[in-house]
Structure formats: C-alpha cells, structure tokens
Amino acid sequence: MREYIEIYNQHKEKIEVFIEESIENLAPLCNHSENNFKLLFNTFPSLELVYVVNSITKEQTSANIYKYKVDESEKDKDRTYLLERLEIKDNDFAFAQPYQSSATSNLCITVSKKEGQNIVFMDLRLEMLLERLGLIEKDKIFSNVVKAFYMFAGYFMMFLSGVAIFYAGSDFLSNFLASKLSIDTIFKPIIAATLGLAIFDLSKTILEQEVYFKSYIKDSKIEIKTLTKFLVTILIALSIETLMVVFKIAIENYDKMINALYLMIGTSTFIISLSVLIYMTKKSKEK
Template identity: 45%
Template sequence: MKEFISVYEENKADIEKFIITTLKNYGSIISMESSDYKKLFDNFPSLELVYVTDLDFKQLEANIFRKKKELSAKGKNRAYVNSKMIQKDERFSISAPYISSATGHTCITVMKQEGKKNIFLDFRLSALLGRLGLVELNPDFNAFTKFFYKSVGFSLMAFAFFAVLYALFGYAKGIFIDGSFSLDTLFKPIVSLTLGLAIFDLAKTILEREVFFKNYSKEDVDATILTKFSIAIIIALSIEALIVVFKITLHDYSQMIYALYLIIGIALIIVSLGIYSFLSKRSQMK
C-alpha cells in the first residue's frame, strides 16, 4: 500500500485533474440522487461511497454505497472530513489518502459544493490507480500478502506477550519460590521485558503499515522504526553486558576480555546507529 501512496503522490496533479474534469462534465450531481447516483457508480468503478451534507457539514441523507445504503449515517457531523480537504477551485476540494471509517479502505475524498449542499465522493485508491493504468492489481496476491502480514504481526505480538509473561514469572519465581535475590533475578526479567517491548513495537508497525494502513506521513518511517528497534536491542545487550561484567568480577577476572568484546560490539552498534540516523536526516533535508 505504501507503493500506492507513492504512485498517487507522483501523479497527483493528473489524477485530480481527471476526477474534477470528469465530474464537471456530468453537471449537477444532486440531480442523480433519485437514482442513488447509479450513473456515477457505473462510470467510476473506484467510487465506493457518496453522501451529502449541508453547508455546516451535517449529513442530510444515508450513505450511498454501490449496492447498499446505510441509513444510520444520516445526521452525522462530517466536519472532521472537511478538515482533511484541500481546496482545488471554487467548487471542488480533494483530501489526501486516508482510511475510510465507512469502508475500511484507503481512499481519497472529493467534495463538490452545489448550492447549499456539499457532496462527498470516496474513491478507493487502489482501484482508482488501477483504473488509470498507474498500477497493476492482483486481488488474490494482495489478499494473500495482507493475510501473511497479519499472521506474522499478530504472531510477533503473541511472542512479545510471552516474553513479558516469562519475565514476570521468572522474577516472581526467583523472589517468592526460590527465595533468592541475585543479579540474574533482577536483570534477566529486564532483558526479557525490553525484548518484548521491541518485538511488540515491530509487530505494531507491521500491522499499521501493511494491514491497517494507519499512517501515510511523508516522514522516513523506516528510519524511525529501525532506530526504535535498535535502541531496544542496545538496551538489552547493555544490560546483558553489565551482568557479564558483574559475574566475571565475582568469579574469574581472566574472562574479562569477553566482556570487553561484548561492550565493544555494543559500542559499534551505537556508532553505526548514530551514523545511520545522521545520514537519514541529511537525506530528508535535501
């Protein structure tokens, strides 16, 4: 889906011009209300939803889908949709891509003002790009990909919860059952909790970006994700290095060189992450 957003942004001007010009050629859209906007749905395969509001953005009628109506939507306040709109001329405004609460699909909304009414039209982004020949769609493969990402994402979340439970169980067992309070009892759960947090954050990102498509900002999200995940790993390794140093100090100083190797490795990761963050920010500024 990220690729769809990129394609849309690259061809945004042409897509918007096509939609606005076509809608202008139809004349009055309100006049199609009696037929549930059948002509629009027939000519725009990517059109998913039509609804009408007054100038205060209170919905005047049901949500009109291609094959059904949603009467419960009548009377809703649609001002939040208007806040996403970018005015293109005196009558037309178009939103950036977002998730439709009505369909759950990534769409763009076109608003046309006719008299004292605003007409909102939701176009499914993937279908729109496919119709214009900007992308090649394979519904079966897209469905499989979405299913795979969803399975992996929720599986990672499950492992993250197991890591947290393991940490809590290990700590409780060491204190209340074994009756011992050692460095392992204190620090091992912290390592597990840190890894659980890192895994959960990775799973959340996969689900948001590849399944639920929550965020379409132009920021370098990949760099942010990698940085957050790397920091969690660095924290876990640093705690492990601290445990190793304490153990060696208490038992065998001759093994201290291995602790040094681990600390040097962590330092190299930190330096590498710093260089990566610097280069990422510099590339964004260009």
C-alpha cells in the same frame, strides 16, 4: 492513509481532469437522480455516496444515495457548512481535500458539480480511484495473501513478545518468593522484557505498514526510524547482558576477564556504529 494523500497530491491535476471529463460525459447529473445515479456508480467504481444540495436554501434536497442502499434520514438537513468552504471553479466543479468519511469511514475525496441551483456532491473512495488510474498497483489475490501473511507474522511476534515479558515477570517473581535473588535473577528478566519490547515494537510496525495502513511510498525516514528504534532496544539488552557478564566474571572467574573485554569492545562498536547512523540520518534531513 498518508501515502494515499501524498500520491493524490502529486497527481492532483491528472485526477481532477479525469473526473471532470468523465462527469461531463454524463451531464446533467440531476437527470440521473430518478434511478439513484446508477449510471454514475457504474462509471465510477470508487463512488460511495451521492447527494444533492440546493445552493439557495442550503438544504440537502436528496437522500444519501449509496450504491446498494438509500438513507432518507439525511434529507432536508442544513448543509451551510459544506457550501461555505466550497470553492467552485469556473467550470462549476469543486474538489475537497482527502478526508475520512463519517458515512463510510473510508478515505475519500468529495467532488462537487453545480447545475443551476443544485450542487451534486460525490464521495469517491481514494484508494479505489488511485488504483483505477494506475497510480497504485494491487492484485487482490496476491495482496490478500501477503496481507494475511504479514498479519499472521505480526500477531505471532506480538504473542512471542508477550510470552517473553510474561517469562521475565514469572521468573523474577518465582525467584523473589524463593529468596533466590542474584545478579542472574535480576538481570535476566530485564533482558527478556527488553527483547520482548523490541519484538513488540517491530511487530507493531509490520502491522501498521503492511496490514492496516499499507505503504505504497517507500519512505526512507520511516524505515530508518523503525530500524533505529529496534537497534536501540537490542543495544540496551546487549548492554545489560554485557554488564551482567562482567559482574559474573569479576566475582567467579576473574581469569576470564579478557572475554568480558571482548564483549565490551563489541558492544562499544555497536554503540559507535549506531551513533554514526543517527548522525548521518540527521545530516541528510538537514540537506
């Protein structure tokens, strides 16, 4: 949703001019109320809802008119709150900032056109409007295939993360009940649970960015934040594994301590590299 709003704000003037010119070609709009604004819906595929409010009485004088249905329940309701925040321009148009429609639950913008005492309100679905203007590109078949793939991969990774955490809990519980507590039985479940958490966090990000809130703007801040969170989780698991290996070698195979040293050096290098990444990211934000 945020990406749509950013794109809209970047091209706001162009979008408003397109809408104004298209509506002017159909003016006066109130003449189309007899056929439920059918021509208006044909002109704007993104149009979801049309209704008319009297600027004097501040009451809605028409039903809520959708493309394929009419809702009479909203007629004659007071719309003072709408008119109070309406900023009508010299050309009798007004545009509201993008918002999530309570009627359709889609991200919309409301365009208003004053005609005498009447003000025609039109809710346009922002995603379809941006697509119509070529500000975002979507091939429905390809987009649906990609979306389905990401959805499957995301939920499958969530399932695997659940399996990893379940394994961690069941393994520890079985060893605990059997009184087989050791370094392995304590640290291995922690590692499995940590990896499960990392996988879950990654799958959540995939579903958010590619399925439910498709990103059309490549925001490096989001990508770096996701990468950092994932690497930190992996680093925690690796550090625990390193600690466990050091303990095991110190107790059982002291002559192989050099291998533990190599592992500690590798983990330390990982920590330093991640610290540099975080530092450089913060420096770039300050600029």
